[in-house]
């Protein structure tokens with residue numbers, strides 16, 4: 242099967258929509274936004290209006306329904322904006338929101354999903370902690386049940402959309418050590434005991450908002466539990482599948498973008514009386 246056979250006419254339409262969105266709404270400003278270290282929040286509204294934020298979301302909330310190749314097509318086009326950071330922050334709902342529509346209560350879904358895919362609210366996923374990210378089963382942020390609340394203590398770091406998010410899907414330890422003691426909680430911005438720390442400076446992805454989060458006796462309503470108590474590790478790993486795919490597509494599309502730019506440059510730039518593309522060593526490198 243050739244790659245083209247995975248994409249139907251609807252996927253092609255989505256591709257066109259995202260391509261136009263990138264050309265009209267992002268490319269004219271993207272260098273300034275990278276320098277500024279953020280992009281206007283209004284871009285979420287515009288992306289929602291263009292239908293970009295509802296790709297893959299359940300149809301009952303106005304989304305397209307699950308369609309991996311639609312997500313891939315949209316991602317390939319969004320990457321053409323040349324800012325991985327903008328793609329990451331604009332797309333943080335792709336990792337923060339699915340656990341809510343898959344495993345959240347009906348009330349939670351009804352409240353959170355339409356606001357996020359509508360661009361009014363921002364969703365983030367908070368797994369990584371200062372002591373480690375790869376070893377998810379070892380996370381330490383503790384949530385202790387106290388009546389109809391969980392009391393959360395701990396910290397998270399490297400959280401995409403960490404400063405600006407309204408809804409955080411947070412991994413916590415509710416049980417014993419290891420993967421069997423982890424749960425997911427929805428924490429809303431403004432919950433007493435929850436605070437956002439520094440916006441982190443990074444080598445790249447400057448337009449992405451990346452932050453630390455702190456929980457100090459933060460009381461989270463028990464109904465904010467996402468999925469079964471102590472069953473969070475399964476939800477996290479299942480959620481990672483899509484994140485891994487999107488990151489792979491992002492990496493591949495970024496490499497393609499770099500190659501396209503290099504091809505353009507070697508035809509335009511001249512040295513020793515001919516374009517760089519006229520030198521065999523340059524052509525070898527590009528091949």
Ligand SMILES: Cc1cc2nc3c(=O)[nH]c(=O)nc-3n(C[C@H](O)[C@H](O)[C@H](O)COP(=O)(O)OP(=O)(O)OC[C@H]3O[C@@H](n4cnc5c(N)ncnc54)[C@H](O)[C@@H]3O)c2cc1C
Nearest residue numbers: 366367368369372373374375376398399400401443446451
């Ligand atoms: C820009 C950015 C955005 C991010 N956004 C988010 C987000 O939104 N939400 C979130 O929760 N996290 C986020 N992260 C965190 C990211 O998921 C972690 O950085 C990642 O999981 C790795 O964790 P770590 O940085 O603690 O590295 P470590 O786990 O300390 O790993 C360090 C190195 O050791 C290697 N290593 C670790 N374990 C093993 C092993 N068993 N065998 C061999 N090698 C190993 C790793 O590959 C890595 O090279 C983000 C990170 C960055 C940089």
